[in-house]
Amino acid sequence: MSTSETHPGTSQPPSALLSGRRIRAALIGTGAIGRGSHLPALARLAEEGETEIVAAVDIDATAVEEFCRETGIPHAYTDLEQMLREQRPDLVSICTPPTLHREQTIAALRAGAWVWCEKPPVPTLADYDAVEAEEGKDGGPYASIVFQHRFGSGSQHVRRLLAEQAMGRPLVAHCQTTWYRDTVYYAVPWRGRWATEGGGPAMGHGIHQMDLLLDLLGPWSEVRAMAGRLVHDVETEDVSTALVRFESGAMATIVNSVLSPDEVSRIRIDCERATVELTHLYGHSNENWRITPAPGVAGDEAAAWQDFGADVPSSHLEQLRELVASMRAGERPRSSGADGRTSLELIAAIYKAAFTDTTVRAGEIGPGDPFHTAMHGGAPGWAPVAPVAAQEVSA
Incomplete structure (x- = not known):
């Protein structure tokens, strides 16, 4: 059945x-x-x-x-x-x-x-x-x-403003997850390994901010990227940067790092008539959002943009509330299916673009592509090195 x-x-x-x-x-x-x-x-x-x-x-x-x-x-x-x-x-x-x-x-x-x-x-x-x-x-x-950062009053309010283009078209965006993890953090055996952690800061840390960026701006179309191991002795990267073009034409920079002592999570979106900025670390409330109108925007209109309503912080609880409601309605919840896949696809595209020095387009990583079955894609210098057999050593 x-x-x-x-x-x-x-x-x-x-x-x-x-x-x-x-x-x-x-x-x-x-x-x-x-x-x-x-x-x-x-x-x-x-x-x-x-x-x-x-x-x-x-x-x-x-x-x-x-x-x-x-x-x-x-x-x-x-x-x-x-x-x-x-x-x-x-x-x-x-x-x-x-x-x-x-x-x-x-x-x-x-x-x-x-x-x-x-x-x-x-x-x-x-x-x-x-x-x-x-x-x-x-x-x-x-x-x-x-993906609890999608939920709460702040992201809901900004999502609506962007969808309605109340502040004009989104043009330029920045997405930043710059955190700090020391050698003690990576002493845990499963961390920093493709097979057990799935990736570095792009996969395990920055995924939340990137998911929220995609939730706010919609589908992406192409990615260029770089990645490096600058400090930690790990299989995965410890820093990556990417340039992303969205289907809307908006362009964004993305930085994911575990090398940054001054830790911050930040999204900034410059629209035609205002800049929207979210600055926090592990979760946000209304006070973490700021909207700066462009010169000449009427005061009453700008004031309406600032009305976030009752403060409901982002949290597991808020996502669970919506999930339970979806269950009772028999409806597909947000961050499942194709909606949930989009962030993972962007991460795979960042890795492929960085490790192959190419531009990666949305939808191109599918069955038959090495980055479909491994985030490192078997790329030289990034794929795990198989242990050398004893007979090969003796030879």
Whole structure:
């Protein structure tokens, strides 16, 4: 029976099964992101009568049992498939390392559960396409990526202004994720490696700001880029820069770095009649946005642009609220499917442009392209070096 049409064991569409009851949620991975971001969001909606957390899964039996005792979650598991069979959750929240996301997401979708997966969604575009192929075609279940910076009153207000071209056409943009990570950070074995982290700061750090930029400006058309390892002894890059042209004609610069002691996350968009700027670090509220009108713009019009409404900060909670609403309506949520893929495709294009010294156009990285199955694309100097066999050494 196809999970795209019905929940396993039923003849009803998935959304109908959620009417008038709490959404049963399970948390996969009990580390820092699960404990610090996903759990509080799920717990808040539980207080509001929307969700109930029925289980948690972790490979460490002691850790997951202690986690469940501390949080009051009734069922602890070390086996995801067993949990899916026994608890039949409606929603699975995935907070594990990127290399596990594809397998765990597909398992949840096949069990009829919607998925809310931490970024980066998967290590490659091929993995993403495999996940998307498992999603429901009409009413779910769907897999949504955690891109919480899209959500909240500030981004919602600016998105509307840009969509309506209230400030004129967007012309020039800057997207900056310049953070600092020292050698201790990279001493963790899975960091800085293609197979386990999926990429460097473009993939693991700057993805949030780039996703928000795309959400505000729409589709991109071409990319040129450079990347380097300037400080850290890692497989991936520790800094990258890119030039991006959008379908609208707007042009942007993007900088992703883990070499910058003065840390900041910033987006600036210069429109014909105003500049919009967001400056923050890990999350934003209304006060982090600034709109500067061009000379000659009427004061009352400029004042209307500044009216962000009630302050709702960007957060996991705000994205989860919208995801739950989509589940109940049987609608595809934002940051899933093609909408979720666009940021991962831009990152793959940045890597390909940087490692091959070419201009990469939207849509060109597909099956048969080496950057479809690996973000390093097998490029000399960037692809992981296979260990030399013992017989080759002796020879």
